[in-house]
Amino acid sequence: MTETAQFDILIFGAGIAGLSTAYAANMAGLKTAVIDQNNPGSGASGTPIALVNPATGRKAKKTWNAEVCLTYTKQLLEKIAIFSENRFFIENGVIRPALDKKLAEGMYNTFIQSTWSEGWVEWLAEEEIIARFPGLKCINGGVWVPKALTVSMNEFILALYQYLKTRGVVFFLNRRFQTDSGVPFIASCDSIKIEADIVIHCIGKEMVDHPDWKLLPLHPVKGQTLKLKLSECLQFKSSVSSLGYIAQSPNNDRTIVLGSTYEHQFDHLQPDTNGEKYLMNRLHKTLPDIYDYCQERTGWAGVRVTVPDKKPVVGKHPEIDNLYTLTALGSKGLILGPFLGKLLIDFITDQGRIPDIFSIERLFG
Ligand SMILES: Cc1cc2nc3c(=O)[nH]c(=O)nc-3n(C[C@H](O)[C@H](O)[C@H](O)COP(=O)(O)OP(=O)(O)OC[C@H]3O[C@@H](n4cnc5c(N)ncnc54)[C@H](O)[C@@H]3O)c2cc1C
Structure with missing residues (x-):
């Protein structure tokens, strides 16, 4: 016998984008379900x-709405900390040393031209x-960024x-x-049939080939x-961001x-x-003397998606009525994902708008 479950919002994808959006939908009181073809964090969010x-x-450029976005992510991390046995995040800051004179000059100019709130970044001299x-x-x-965080992604x-799950998200x-677009949208698998008013695709690299x-x-x-x-x-x-990043485990292990x-x-x-x-x-x-201290090495690879201007894509499908997305988070999933998930839900519930720089429409202008 097929059972039909009804939801206000059905999200495809349980990576940072999907779970952040589910969090915002749940906070807004919407009946929310999440489908993933694998386990949570099995895509790019499994880094x-x-x-x-x-x-x-x-050049250590300030990200969009940096203070607000980082604070929002940090509050989320603090709220869910009790759901893990291990410490999975730390406010250990990020140091961004320049490795040549030209880069130092470029970073310094970017630093003095940016409008950071008090205490968010500091210029440090080479000796310091x-x-x-x-x-x-x-x-x-x-540049020293004391409020930057380092996060163990799987545990997060x-x-x-x-x-x-404890909040009632299914x-x-x-x-x-199998899916059937329309209002309501229908998804079915074996004896489960799901109906939802709104569908949000947060399916990472699968977005690239998705017909919609x-x-x-x-x-x-x-x-x-x-x-x-390390031995x-x-x-x-602190963690380091110079030629790529060196992230130190929040567990200090x-x-x-x-x-x-x-x-x-x-x-x-x-x-x-x-x-x-x-x-x-x-x-x-970056750390010339470290070679002798490296013991086990484990590689990992994932695929993020991006668009030509490298900014996230948030909003409603231009042609399909009840279909939305939050995607193309690039390498900024943690700082932007949670806040953009909230913006998307605010937009869907008529509580706010999507900034033009992230809108789907900008890509066709
Ligand atoms: C090498 C690397 C380093 C990174 N470093 C950082 C970093 O330092 N800081 C940071 O913030 N972020 C980092 N990230 C993460 C990055 O920000 C990604 O952009 C982010 O994880 C993307 O999240 P997402 O939820 O959009 O996609 P994903 O995490 O890829 O999630 C997509 C999910 O959708 C599911 N799915 C796919 N198709 C379907 C379908 N048809 N039906 C149901 N489910 C489906 C997948 O199984 C997957 O779970 C890194 C990523 C990589 C690859």
Whole structure:
């Protein structure tokens, strides 16, 4: 016998985008379900340790609405912390040393031109960086971002999943549903039939080939990370963003994660030795003496999606009535995902609008 379950919102994808949107929908009192063809965090959101860094790119540019977005993510992390046995995030800051004079000049100019709130970033001279972050290479100074966070992604995603379940969000995992667009939208699998007024696609790299989203200029980018167990802790606790990032485990267990490669052309989805060499080479340029301390190495690879202007895509499908998306979070899933999930739900419930820079319409202008 087929049972029919009815929901206000049905979200496809249990990565950062989908779970953040489910959180916002649940907070807004909407009856919410999430479908994932695998487990939560099995896509790009399964990267081992990630940064919530509000100063990104080579020149440490301030991300969109950085203070508000980071604070929102941090409040979410704090709220769900009890749903994990391990400490899965830490406010350990990110140090961004320049590695040559030209970059130092560019970073400094970006720093003085940006309007940061008090206490969010600081310019440190070369001597100060070398003294405070022993072993780190630095030329002519860099940017210190004390409020940046480092997050163990698997534990974060699992904690959020557990939290949402206790809040009444219904999950359908590890199965593929047949879908039938329309109002209501219908998804069915074996003896389960789901009806929903609104559907949100947060399906990561699967967006690229999805027939409903062919009109978006989405592009897949493979990224590799490398987890290293060190024989000794680094002599400082912060994470580093220089040539890629060096994320220190929130558990202080001598694990660091190097990220990441950006492969626009790739013929397989596994981590490989080229990626590993590339990441080790960059580590060597940032922390020259660390080689002897690296023990076990574990590679990981995932695919994020992006659009030409590299900004997230949030909003309603231009032609299909009840279909929405939050996607193309690029490398900024943690800092932007939770707040954009809220903006999307505010938009759907007529409580707010999507900023033009993230709107779907901008991609056709
Ligand atoms: C190498 C690398 C390093 C990263 N480093 C950082 C970092 O430092 N900081 C940071 O904030 N973020 C980082 N990220 C994450 C990045 O921000 C991603 O953009 C983000 O994880 C994307 O989340 P998402 O929910 O859009 O997609 P995904 O996490 O890919 O989730 C998509 C989900 O949809 C499911 N799905 C797919 N198709 C279907 C379907 N038809 N039906 C049902 N379910 C489906 C998948 O199983 C998956 O669980 C990194 C990612 C990578 C790959």
